Amino acid sequence: MGSxxxxxxxxxxxxxxxxxxxxxxxxxxxxLRCYRPIKLHNQSLLSGLAYCISSCSMILVNKFVLSGxxxxxxxxxxxxxxxxxxxxxxxxxxxxxxxxxxxxWKLVKVWFPVNVIFVGMLITSMFSLKYIxxxxxxxxxxxxxxxxxxxxxxxxMKHHDKRVWTALFLMIISAFSGGMTDLSxxxxxxxxxxxNCFLTASYSLTLRRVMDTAKQVTKSGKLNEFSMVLLxxxxxxxxxxxxxxxxxxxxxxxxxPLLKMPMFWLxxxxxGFLGLxxxxxxxxxxxxxxxxxxxxxxxxxKIPLSIAGILLFKVPTSLENSLSILFGLLAGVFFAKAKxxxxxxx
Numbered sequence: 001m002g003s004x005x006x007x008x009x010x011x012x013x014x015x016x017x018x019x020x021x022x023x024x025x026x027x028x029x030x031x032l033r034c035y036r037p038i039k040l041h042n043q044s045l046l047s048g049l050a051y052c053i054s055s056c057s058m059i060l061v062n063k064f065v066l067s068g069x070x071x072x073x074x075x076x077x078x079x080x081x082x083x084x085x086x087x088x089x090x091x092x093x094x095x096x097x098x099x100x101x102x103x104x105w106k107l108v109k110v111w112f113p114v115n116v117i118f119v120g121m122l123i124t125s126m127f128s129l130k131y132i133x134x135x136x137x138x139x140x141x142x143x144x145x146x147x148x149x150x151x152x153x154x155x156x157m158k159h160h161d162k163r164v165w166t167a168l169f170l171m172i173i174s175a176f177s178g179g180m181t182d183l184s185x186x187x188x189x190x191x192x193x194x195x196n197c198f199l200t201a202s203y204s205l206t207l208r209r210v211m212d213t214a215k216q217v218t219k220s221g222k223l224n225e226f227s228m229v230l231l232x233x234x235x236x237x238x239x240x241x242x243x244x245x246x247x248x249x250x251x252x253x254x255x256x257p258l259l260k261m262p263m264f265w266l267x268x269x270x271x272g273f274l275g276l277x278x279x280x281x282x283x284x285x286x287x288x289x290x291x292x293x294x295x296x297x298x299x300x301x302k303i304p305l306s307i308a309g310i311l312l313f314k315v316p317t318s319l320e321n322s323l324s325i326l327f328g329l330l331a332g333v334f335f336a337k338a339k340x341x342x343x344x345x346x
Contacts, residue, residue, distance in 0.1 A: 044288040048297055051281040055298075056305045058274040059134060063313065065268055066130040069258055073249040074126030077268060078119075079240035082233040084272025089230045101227040103234060106217040114210050115235040117203045122236070123243065124196035131189025132182075134309025135317075138302045139178045139328035140193050142171035145335060147201035155205060161342050167335035174328030181321035229279055299336040303329050 065071050092098045101107070129137055146168045152158040179190065215223050223231075244250060258264045286294045306325055310317060 047285040047288045051285040052301045054274055054277040054281050061271045063129055063134055073252050075123055075243050076249050078122050078126055081272040081275055082236050085233045085276045088276050089226055098226045100230050101218045110214050110217055111231055114206050115232055117199055118232050119236045119239050121199040121203050124192050128189050128193035128196055131186040133184055133315040135306035135325045136178055136182055138306050139325055140175050142332055143175050144197045144200045148204050151205045163338035164342050167338045170331035174324055174331050178324035181324050183316045295336045299333045
């Protein structure tokens with residue numbers, strides 16, 4: 001989460017955004033022009049593995065912190081992860097490793113509405129992940145694509161072919177069947193996940209409207225990947241601090257013994273670095289392959305993630321629920337292929 005969240009969630013937009021990271025593929029490509037990874041053999045395979053491992057690890061580590069440690073301050077975790085990302089990106093910028101746009105007042109004013117949704121998206125993702133197992137969260141997140149598709153149709157008059165709508169229909173079926181057969185069903189978790197789907201779709205749709213305006217108020221006329229990470233995470237800090245007090249997490253943080261454990265700090269700090277690693281590895285992977293491979297691998301990556309989530313956290317499951325999860329994951333792959341074919345035709 002943080003600059004990535006369940007990070008795997010891919011948006012439905014033309015720009016193929018990774019919503020919980022605030023990533024836009026068009027800007028990724030532009031960023032890659034000044035991004036030169038170290039030359040290694042078999043970079044396509046290596047970059048793909050790095051992207052898959054970092055994105056899966058991010059979700060599993062967050063689940064471990066929230067459920068394994070039973071940490072009840074999801075907003076504080078988000079703020080800390082975002083702070084880590086801001087510090088790392090700022091250091092890399094100072095040493096000239098990456099370039100970012102300066103955070104001007106004009107840019108902040110344009111971006112603030114997007115950031116409010118971004119923060120809500122990350123927080124609801126944290127809350128849902130605490131109560132729902134990783135596999136079901138992955139399947140339920142597919143509903144975001146349905147909401148985004150409907151928003152694109154009514155707000156942007158975008159047409160999608162029958163294969164895309166068929167894939168979306170299959171996603172809805174898998175989400176309902178998965179929920180009905182979920183042996184660890186938790187109503188509060190499902191409510192938070194439903195809110196997360198709507199906020200994630202809203203972020204995607206709002207980003208499309210704001211992006212062009214944001215580029216106009218930057219000095220270079222561009223807004224690359226790392227500028228978006230820095231902008232989103234920096235603006236999220238004051239808002240996150242206000243929410244920590246609003247949700248009374250301060251009292252919990254004062255009393256919990258977890259903050260006295262060095263290993264706990266190591267785990268949550270690593271989660272912040274993992275979130276940022278997703279940004280770097282996705283750029284690297286996209287540079288070595290292309291949008292088609294990137295999108296399909298992102299969908300296929302959810303399968304080992306779901307299996308790992310079930311095994312590592314010993315999630316009680318049934319044959320019916322396992323089949324529903326598998327059906328939802330395959331529907332996601334079908335959707336990715338249908339979306340790519342739809343885009344190539346248009």
